[in-house]
Amino acid sequence: MAPKIFIDGEHGTTGLQIRTRMAGRRDVELLSIPEAERRNAAMREDMLNGADIAILCLPDDASKEAVQMVSGNNNVRVIDTSTAFRVNPGWAYGFAEMDGAQADRIKAARFVANPGCYPTGAIGLIRPLRAAGILSDGYPVTVNAVSGYTGGGKQMIAQMENPGHPDAITAPHFLYGLPLIHKHVPEMTVHGLLDRAPIFSPSVGKFAQGMIVQVPLHLGDLAEGTTMESIHAALAAHYAGQDIVTVVPLAESKALPRVNAVELEGKDTMKLFVFGTSGASQVNLVALLDNLGKGASGAAVQNMDLMLAS
Ligand SMILES: NC(=O)C1=CN([C@@H]2O[C@H](COP(=O)(O)OP(=O)(O)OC[C@H]3O[C@@H](n4cnc5c(N)ncnc54)[C@H](OP(=O)(O)O)[C@@H]3O)[C@@H](O)[C@H]2O)C=CC1
Ligand SMILES: CC(=O)N[C@@H](CCC(=O)OP(=O)(O)O)C(=O)O
Known part of the structure; x- marks a missing residue:
């Protein structure tokens, strides 16, 4: 019998994109709730408990409530796309490529926390350099990023797409998270293996899906002898053989005049890129992704497939 999958929040931005990715798959059976009943707690509880894997695409509080609903039922495994459990040691962090053992941890887990979109880029750049001893203890990491507006879910989509919305946003590009206490900082710190929280400056552009995450570094403050080439070699070695996360060859990135935030849309x-000039004292590490692809829905399906393969 095909494993049963229930996407709680299937009518929201992340849930819909997971459904699209699952359309046509015959190896799983999708359980579904009509849109009008999406907040019907009794119906959700039934569906959650009837699933082999429940994928939660809900705000944090609703995710916590859903986990409560299946807490006594060991037959249900959970992938949560919210921020609620990402630094909870009882949950496997759903970034399979972040170290050699992570895919196996996800395969074996009952509870998997899907990473945030920005942290996927930041951790993808930072963690291999921490693990290799290149990024020194105490280094003051900064993470600057731009996201497509679908990152803000249904509410921001309406604000960006509907000029008649009472809180319509007309800016083509805006900074937010200005108090520097964004919900993604804890997971960047923990899973980036940082001993000091990064300064994180997010922004949104007037495009639906796409993301650029930048981590600029001063080479002189890294492990002795670090160069642009040695950073690139460390990242390339870490992701060797991977096809979802890839490191762009230096020769290729040196020839690029610009990076397009929507290049990986869909x-x-x-x-991952390493930009800079050979022999100079600084580099800029860049991750390019779709906030709803590897940044959310694509990662959730990847995690589901790992769990089904266990
Ligand atoms: N969008 C993105 O790029 C990313 C999103 N995420 C995370 O994924 C999760 C979902 O976000 P997103 O899809 O963007 O959000 P949306 O607002 O687009 O969708 C959320 C869905 O959950 C439903 N919902 C809200 N509260 C409840 C509740 N109490 N019970 C049942 N259903 C409820 C909403 O229904 P209603 O329409 O009635 O509000 C809606 O259908 C969030 O935790 C978000 O932070 C993670 C990575 C990236
Ligand atoms: C553009 C925008 O608003 N983005 C969201 C993050 C999207 C995301 O990754 O959400 P989760 O952390 O819940 O998974 C934000 O900054 O809050």
């Missing part, structure tokens, strides 16, 4: 892959 794709579930992530590209």
Whole structure:
């Protein structure tokens, strides 16, 4: 019998994109609730408990409530796309490529926390350099990023797409998270293996899906002898053989005049770049992804497939 999958929040931005990715799959059976009943707690509880894997695409509080609903039922495994459990040690962090053992942890887990979109880029760049001893203890990491507006869910989509919305946003590009206490900082710190929280400056552009995450570094403050080439080699070695996360060859990135935030729209892959000038003292590490691809829905399907393969 095909494993049963229930997407709680299937009518929201992340849930819909997971459904699209699952359309046509015959190896799983999708359980579904009509849109008008999406907040019907009794119906959700039934569906959640009838699933082999429940994928939660809900705000944090609703995710916590859903986890409560299945807490006594060991037959249900959970992938949560919210921020609620990402630094909870009882949950496997759903970023399979972040270290060699993570895919196996996800395969074996009952509870998997899908990463945030920005942290996927930041951790993807930072963690291999921490693990290799290149990014020194105490280094003051900064993470600057731009996201497509679907990152803000149904509410921001309406604000960006509907000029008649009472809180319509007309800016083509805006900074937010200005108090520097964004909900993604804890997971960047923990899973980035940082001993000091990064300064995180997010922004949104007037495009639906796409993301650029930048981590600029001063080479002189990294492990002795670090160069642009050695950073690239460490990232390339870490992701060797991977096809979802890839490291762009230096020769290729040196020839690029610009990076297009929407290049990977609709794709579930992530590209990592090392920019700078050979022999100079600074580099800029860049991750390019779709906030709803490897940044959310694509990663959730990848995690589901790992769990089904266990
Ligand atoms: N959008 C993105 O790029 C990313 C999103 N995420 C995370 O994924 C989760 C979902 O976000 P997103 O899809 O963007 O949000 P949306 O607002 O687009 O969708 C959320 C869905 O959950 C439903 N919902 C809200 N509260 C409840 C409740 N109490 N009970 C049942 N259903 C409820 C909403 O219904 P209603 O329409 O009635 O409000 C809606 O259908 C969030 O935790 C978000 O942070 C993670 C990575 C990236
Ligand atoms: C553009 C925008 O608003 N983005 C969201 C993050 C999207 C995301 O990754 O959400 P989760 O952390 O819940 O998974 C934000 O900054 O809150």
